[in-house]
Amino acid sequence: MIRRLATSAAAAAVVLMLAGCSAVLGGLYQGDRTGTVTDNIDTGTDSAVPAEEIDDEITDAIDVVDQFWSAHFSEFYGGDEYTPPTGFIPYVASGLPYCAGEEVVPDNAAYCYPDNTLLWDQALMDYLYVNGGDAVIYLVVAHEWGHAIQSQITDDYLWNAQELQADCFAAAALYGAAEDRIFTWEEGDTAEITNALTVLADETPWTNIDDHGDPLDRIDAFNDGRIGGVEGCYPVVE
Numbered sequence: 001m002i003r004r005l006a007t008s009a010a011a012a013a014v015v016l017m018l019a020g021c022s023a024v025l026g027g028l029y030q031g032d033r034t035g036t037v038t039d040n041i042d043t044g045t046d047s048a049v050p051a052e053e054i055d056d057e058i059t060d061a062i063d064v065v066d067q068f069w070s071a072h073f074s075e076f077y078g079g080d081e082y083t084p085p086t087g088f089i090p091y092v093a094s095g096l097p098y099c100a101g102e103e104v105v106p107d108n109a110a111y112c113y114p115d116n117t118l119l120w121d122q123a124l125m126d127y128l129y130v131n132g133g134d135a136v137i138y139l140v141v142a143h144e145w146g147h148a149i150q151s152q153i154t155d156d157y158l159w160n161a162q163e164l165q166a167d168c169f170a171a172a173a174l175y176g177a178a179e180d181r182i183f184t185w186e187e188g189d190t191a192e193i194t195n196a197l198t199v200l201a202d203e204t205p206w207t208n209i210d211d212h213g214d215p216l217d218r219i220d221a222f223n224d225g226r227i228g229g230v231e232g233c234y235p236v237v238e
Protein backbone atom coordinates (compact mmCIF):
# COMPACT_ATOMS: atom_id res chain seq x y z
CA MET A 1 0.00 0.00 0.00
CA ILE A 2 1.25 3.43 -0.89
CA ARG A 3 0.44 6.26 1.44
CA ARG A 4 0.24 9.60 -0.23
CA LEU A 5 1.54 12.47 1.88
CA ALA A 6 0.46 15.59 0.09
CA THR A 7 -2.12 16.85 -2.34
CA SER A 8 -1.27 19.45 -4.94
CA ALA A 9 -3.47 22.47 -5.39
CA ALA A 10 -3.53 21.51 -9.03
CA ALA A 11 -4.73 17.97 -8.48
CA ALA A 12 -5.56 16.49 -11.80
CA ALA A 13 -9.24 16.03 -12.47
CA VAL A 14 -10.57 12.78 -13.81
CA VAL A 15 -12.45 13.95 -16.83
CA LEU A 16 -15.18 11.59 -17.90
CA MET A 17 -15.37 12.72 -21.46
CA LEU A 18 -14.02 11.63 -24.78
CA ALA A 19 -11.75 13.75 -26.89
CA GLY A 20 -11.24 13.85 -30.64
CA CYS A 21 -8.92 11.88 -32.87
CA SER A 22 -5.23 11.27 -32.61
CA ALA A 23 -2.76 8.41 -32.36
CA VAL A 24 -2.13 5.86 -29.67
CA LEU A 25 1.52 6.23 -28.89
CA GLY A 26 1.72 3.23 -26.67
CA GLY A 27 -0.32 1.01 -24.45
CA LEU A 28 0.67 -0.79 -21.32
CA TYR A 29 1.24 -4.12 -22.99
CA GLN A 30 0.02 -6.15 -25.91
CA GLY A 31 -2.41 -9.01 -25.96
CA ASP A 32 -4.38 -10.55 -23.18
CA ARG A 33 -3.26 -10.90 -19.66
CA THR A 34 -1.17 -14.00 -19.58
CA GLY A 35 -1.21 -14.92 -15.93
CA THR A 36 -2.26 -14.11 -12.44
CA VAL A 37 -0.61 -11.21 -10.72
CA THR A 38 0.47 -12.47 -7.34
CA ASP A 39 -0.34 -10.15 -4.52
CA ASN A 40 2.32 -10.65 -1.88
CA ILE A 41 0.53 -8.58 0.70
CA ASP A 42 -3.19 -9.16 0.67
CA THR A 43 -3.87 -12.70 -0.37
CA GLY A 44 -7.47 -13.61 -0.85
CA THR A 45 -8.71 -10.11 -1.63
CA ASP A 46 -10.80 -11.22 -4.55
CA SER A 47 -13.90 -9.92 -2.85
CA ALA A 48 -15.51 -6.92 -4.43
CA VAL A 49 -13.54 -3.76 -3.87
CA PRO A 50 -15.60 -0.58 -3.86
CA ALA A 51 -15.21 1.23 -7.17
CA GLU A 52 -14.63 4.49 -5.33
CA GLU A 53 -11.59 2.98 -3.63
CA ILE A 54 -10.03 2.18 -6.99
CA ASP A 55 -11.03 5.53 -8.46
CA ASP A 56 -9.46 7.30 -5.48
CA GLU A 57 -6.26 5.31 -6.03
CA ILE A 58 -6.17 6.31 -9.70
CA THR A 59 -6.78 9.96 -8.83
CA ASP A 60 -4.02 9.84 -6.23
CA ALA A 61 -1.62 8.25 -8.72
CA ILE A 62 -2.41 10.94 -11.28
CA ASP A 63 -1.77 13.59 -8.66
CA VAL A 64 1.55 12.11 -7.55
CA VAL A 65 2.94 11.68 -11.08
CA ASP A 66 1.71 15.11 -12.13
CA GLN A 67 3.37 16.76 -9.16
CA PHE A 68 6.68 15.11 -9.99
CA TRP A 69 6.76 16.06 -13.67
CA SER A 70 5.39 19.56 -13.08
CA ALA A 71 8.19 20.20 -10.61
CA HIS A 72 11.04 18.59 -12.52
CA PHE A 73 10.45 18.37 -16.27
CA SER A 74 12.23 21.63 -17.07
CA GLU A 75 15.31 20.59 -15.09
CA PHE A 76 16.01 17.86 -17.59
CA TYR A 77 14.72 19.09 -20.89
CA GLY A 78 16.30 22.48 -21.43
CA GLY A 79 13.66 24.56 -19.71
CA ASP A 80 11.06 23.43 -22.21
CA GLU A 81 7.55 23.97 -21.11
CA TYR A 82 5.70 20.97 -19.81
CA THR A 83 2.06 20.31 -20.51
CA PRO A 84 0.45 17.63 -18.37
CA PRO A 85 -2.13 15.36 -19.94
CA THR A 86 -5.39 17.23 -20.22
CA GLY A 87 -7.86 14.38 -20.10
CA PHE A 88 -8.18 11.20 -18.04
CA ILE A 89 -10.63 8.81 -19.57
CA PRO A 90 -11.77 5.50 -18.11
CA TYR A 91 -13.62 3.27 -20.52
CA VAL A 92 -15.45 -0.03 -20.66
CA ALA A 93 -15.26 -2.73 -23.31
CA SER A 94 -18.84 -2.09 -24.40
CA GLY A 95 -18.08 1.54 -25.23
CA LEU A 96 -14.57 1.89 -26.54
CA PRO A 97 -13.30 5.42 -27.15
CA TYR A 98 -11.47 6.47 -30.30
CA CYS A 99 -7.97 7.76 -30.78
CA ALA A 100 -6.83 8.87 -34.24
CA GLY A 101 -9.95 7.39 -35.71
CA GLU A 102 -9.17 3.99 -34.29
CA GLU A 103 -10.92 2.27 -31.45
CA VAL A 104 -8.77 1.95 -28.38
CA VAL A 105 -8.39 -1.73 -27.55
CA PRO A 106 -10.15 -3.27 -24.55
CA ASP A 107 -8.19 -4.55 -21.56
CA ASN A 108 -5.42 -2.00 -21.87
CA ALA A 109 -4.31 1.49 -20.96
CA ALA A 110 -2.98 4.05 -23.40
CA TYR A 111 -1.71 7.54 -23.99
CA CYS A 112 -3.45 9.28 -26.87
CA TYR A 113 -1.48 11.77 -28.98
CA PRO A 114 -2.06 14.59 -29.86
CA ASP A 115 -5.17 14.69 -27.69
CA ASN A 116 -2.78 14.48 -24.74
CA THR A 117 -5.11 12.17 -22.85
CA LEU A 118 -4.66 9.05 -20.75
CA LEU A 119 -7.18 6.26 -21.22
CA TRP A 120 -7.67 3.00 -19.41
CA ASP A 121 -10.07 0.09 -19.38
CA GLN A 122 -11.69 0.27 -15.99
CA ALA A 123 -11.95 -3.53 -15.87
CA LEU A 124 -8.17 -3.81 -16.29
CA MET A 125 -7.55 -1.34 -13.49
CA ASP A 126 -10.00 -3.19 -11.25
CA TYR A 127 -8.29 -6.48 -12.04
CA LEU A 128 -4.81 -5.10 -11.41
CA TYR A 129 -5.83 -3.42 -8.18
CA VAL A 130 -7.53 -6.48 -6.73
CA ASN A 131 -5.00 -9.04 -7.93
CA GLY A 132 -1.83 -6.99 -8.11
CA GLY A 133 -2.06 -4.33 -5.45
CA ASP A 134 -2.30 -0.57 -5.33
CA ALA A 135 1.29 0.01 -6.47
CA VAL A 136 0.32 -1.40 -9.87
CA ILE A 137 -2.17 1.44 -10.35
CA TYR A 138 0.71 3.87 -9.85
CA LEU A 139 2.83 1.91 -12.32
CA VAL A 140 0.15 2.01 -15.02
CA VAL A 141 -0.48 5.73 -14.63
CA ALA A 142 3.23 6.55 -14.49
CA HIS A 143 3.98 4.36 -17.55
CA GLU A 144 1.31 6.00 -19.71
CA TRP A 145 2.46 9.39 -18.43
CA GLY A 146 5.90 8.41 -19.68
CA HIS A 147 4.46 8.37 -23.20
CA ALA A 148 3.15 11.88 -22.60
CA ILE A 149 6.70 12.89 -21.69
CA GLN A 150 8.01 11.22 -24.87
CA SER A 151 5.61 13.33 -26.91
CA GLN A 152 7.19 16.51 -25.51
CA ILE A 153 10.91 15.78 -25.78
CA THR A 154 13.14 15.88 -28.83
CA ASP A 155 14.14 12.76 -30.71
CA ASP A 156 17.61 13.07 -29.22
CA TYR A 157 16.18 12.03 -25.88
CA LEU A 158 14.06 9.13 -27.13
CA TRP A 159 14.96 5.50 -26.81
CA ASN A 160 14.25 3.23 -29.75
CA ALA A 161 12.56 1.01 -27.19
CA GLN A 162 9.84 3.49 -26.35
CA GLU A 163 7.81 1.09 -24.22
CA LEU A 164 10.85 0.36 -22.08
CA GLN A 165 11.61 4.06 -21.79
CA ALA A 166 8.05 4.53 -20.51
CA ASP A 167 8.84 1.99 -17.77
CA CYS A 168 12.02 3.94 -17.01
CA PHE A 169 10.07 7.20 -16.80
CA ALA A 170 7.53 5.50 -14.54
CA ALA A 171 10.23 4.61 -12.05
CA ALA A 172 11.90 8.03 -12.32
CA ALA A 173 8.59 9.73 -11.52
CA LEU A 174 7.55 7.42 -8.69
CA TYR A 175 10.93 7.28 -6.97
CA GLY A 176 11.39 11.00 -7.58
CA ALA A 177 8.02 11.71 -6.01
CA ALA A 178 9.01 9.62 -3.03
CA GLU A 179 12.23 11.60 -2.74
CA ASP A 180 10.15 14.78 -2.81
CA ARG A 181 8.06 13.27 -0.02
CA ILE A 182 4.92 13.46 -2.11
CA PHE A 183 4.25 9.88 -1.09
CA THR A 184 6.03 6.93 0.48
CA TRP A 185 6.69 3.41 -0.68
CA GLU A 186 5.47 0.72 1.67
CA GLU A 187 6.37 -2.89 2.19
CA GLY A 188 5.38 -5.05 -0.73
CA ASP A 189 5.16 -2.30 -3.34
CA THR A 190 8.34 -3.43 -5.09
CA ALA A 191 7.03 -6.98 -5.36
CA GLU A 192 3.71 -5.71 -6.70
CA ILE A 193 5.50 -3.76 -9.41
CA THR A 194 7.92 -6.50 -10.43
CA ASN A 195 5.04 -8.98 -10.55
CA ALA A 196 3.06 -6.64 -12.78
CA LEU A 197 6.02 -5.95 -15.08
CA THR A 198 6.43 -9.71 -15.40
CA VAL A 199 2.79 -10.51 -16.10
CA LEU A 200 2.38 -7.59 -18.49
CA ALA A 201 5.55 -8.36 -20.44
CA ASP A 202 6.15 -9.96 -23.82
CA GLU A 203 7.23 -13.58 -24.15
CA THR A 204 10.38 -12.60 -26.01
CA PRO A 205 13.08 -9.93 -25.55
CA TRP A 206 12.69 -6.53 -27.16
CA THR A 207 13.49 -6.37 -30.87
CA ASN A 208 11.30 -3.66 -32.40
CA ILE A 209 9.57 -0.42 -31.50
CA ASP A 210 6.21 -2.04 -30.78
CA ASP A 211 7.65 -4.47 -28.26
CA HIS A 212 7.20 -3.99 -24.55
CA GLY A 213 10.12 -6.30 -23.79
CA ASP A 214 10.26 -9.49 -21.79
CA PRO A 215 10.05 -9.43 -17.98
CA LEU A 216 13.76 -8.80 -17.48
CA ASP A 217 13.80 -6.06 -20.13
CA ARG A 218 10.96 -4.30 -18.31
CA ILE A 219 12.47 -4.71 -14.86
CA ASP A 220 15.88 -3.52 -16.16
CA ALA A 221 14.30 -0.41 -17.66
CA PHE A 222 12.34 0.27 -14.48
CA ASN A 223 15.57 -0.04 -12.50
CA ASP A 224 17.30 2.44 -14.83
CA GLY A 225 14.77 5.05 -13.74
CA ARG A 226 14.76 3.92 -10.12
CA ILE A 227 18.52 4.26 -9.82
CA GLY A 228 19.29 7.01 -12.32
CA GLY A 229 16.15 9.12 -12.16
CA VAL A 230 15.13 10.98 -15.31
CA GLU A 231 18.74 11.03 -16.49
CA GLY A 232 18.73 7.25 -16.23
CA CYS A 233 16.17 7.40 -19.04
CA TYR A 234 18.43 9.39 -21.39
CA PRO A 235 19.72 7.40 -24.35
CA VAL A 236 23.07 5.76 -23.72
CA VAL A 237 25.78 7.57 -25.68
CA GLU A 238 28.01 5.03 -27.39
Ligand SMILES: [Zn+2]
Nearest residue numbers: 026027028166
Ligand atom coordinates in the same frame (compact mmCIF):
# COMPACT_ATOMS: atom_id res chain seq x y z
ZN1 LIG B 1 3.32 1.95 -23.22
